Amino acid sequence: MSVGKGLIFLGPPGSGKGTQAQELSKELKIPHISTGEMLREAISSQTPLGKQAQTYVDQGELVPDDLLLGLIEERLKENDAENGWILDGFPRNVPQAEFLDTLLQKLAKFSQQAINLDVPDDVIIKRLLMRGRKDDNEETIRRRLEVYREKTQPVLDYYRQQDRLSSIDGDRQPEAVTQALKAVVG
Ligand code: ADP
Numbered sequence: 001m002s003v004g005k006g007l008i009f010l011g012p013p014g015s016g017k018g019t020q021a022q023e024l025s026k027e028l029k030i031p032h033i034s035t036g037e038m039l040r041e042a043i044s045s046q047t048p049l050g051k052q053a054q055t056y057v058d059q060g061e062l063v064p065d066d067l068l069l070g071l072i073e074e075r076l077k078e079n080d081a082e083n084g085w086i087l088d089g090f091p092r093n094v095p096q097a098e099f100l101d102t103l104l105q106k107l108a109k110f111s112q113q114a115i116n117l118d119v120p121d122d123v124i125i126k127r128l129l130m131r132g133r134k135d136d137n138e139e140t141i142r143r144r145l146e147v148y149r150e151k152t153q154p155v156l157d158y159y160r161q162q163d164r165l166s167s168i169d170g171d172r173q174p175e176a177v178t179q180a181l182k183a184v185v186g
Pocket of ligand 1: 013014021057058060063068085089
């Protein structure tokens with residue numbers, strides 16, 4: 001039985017999940033697994049997955065679950081994920097959260113802790129426009145926020161109801177957020 005931990009980073013696009021996940025991944029020596037990164041890589045190398053995912057990502061829509069679930073399962077079974085991991089960008093809807101629970105029961109591994117980075121909408125929009133990634137134009141940003149509210153907000157409730165959710169104020173200096181995260185992760 002492993003003593004590791006699965007950390008699930010939740011929060012709207014631009015909340016700083018990626019930056020914080022990277023930081024904590026170094027600190028805790030567990031891999032940072034970002035579905036957004038995996039998809040962008042697949043798109044830039046035009047793999048079959050990348051070709052199928054491209055229009056969804058470009059429009060700020062969620063990529064269909066059947067394209068992602070196998071990918072996540074394979075990734076979590078890799079050796080470096082044995083003692084824990086930080087998931088960033090997954091689960092993004094309730095069916096994905098349920099899939100993850102079933103998968104982890106099957107792998108009989110370790111506990112999961114979900115952490116929400118809380119950042120107000122006006123701050124988010126400013127940050128994303130500054131970031132200037134290819135899928136960061138104003139229309140796509142607006143759509144990603146809508147999708148977040150519709151599909152991902154219920155994931156927060158899902159973990160809250162099971163007493164597995166912590167919330168952190170993400171609207172402050174990155175270093176302060178990292179400190180708060182470390183305190184919550186323990
Ligand atoms: P952000 O940093 O804006 O939160 P990500 O890098 O996590 O964005 O994801 C970028 C895009 O990749 C999303 O807008 C979506 O199209 C797709 N994507 C990433 N993760 C998932 C997922 N778990 N389910 C469906 N689509 C996803």
